[in-house]
Amino acid sequence: MEPFLKKFFPEAYTKMKEDTKISNYCKFDNQLLTLFTSSLYLAGLVASFFASFVTKAFGRKPSILAGGAAFLAGAALGGAAFNVYMLIFGRILLGIGVGFANQVLQLHQ
Secondary structure, eight states, rough: OOOHHHHHHHHHHHHHOOOOOSOHHHHHHHHHHHHHHHHHHHHHHHHHHHHHHHHHHOOOOHHHHHHHHHHHHHHHHHHHHHEEEHHHHHHHHHHHHHHHHHHHHOOOO
């Protein structure tokens, strides 16, 4: 979204607006934007490994609550972010919540 890029990633926004003939894959070649995007997935991967130890030690309910609290804190931080580092930290917290939920919650048929 243009307002998001303009506020948090102005270099990517400028490059997107200037070059109309270059592919979008080249326009968004920004390491900070890549870190923002991948931080949720990396945190989710790492948190899913730690969630199994937390679940084994404390049970499912505390693990679900911890994951939900991390997800809630990440969403609040992402919504209130005024710089890119707050956004990245919020995405890391969201990833922790996703990792815990991925490991702890089961699908029922």
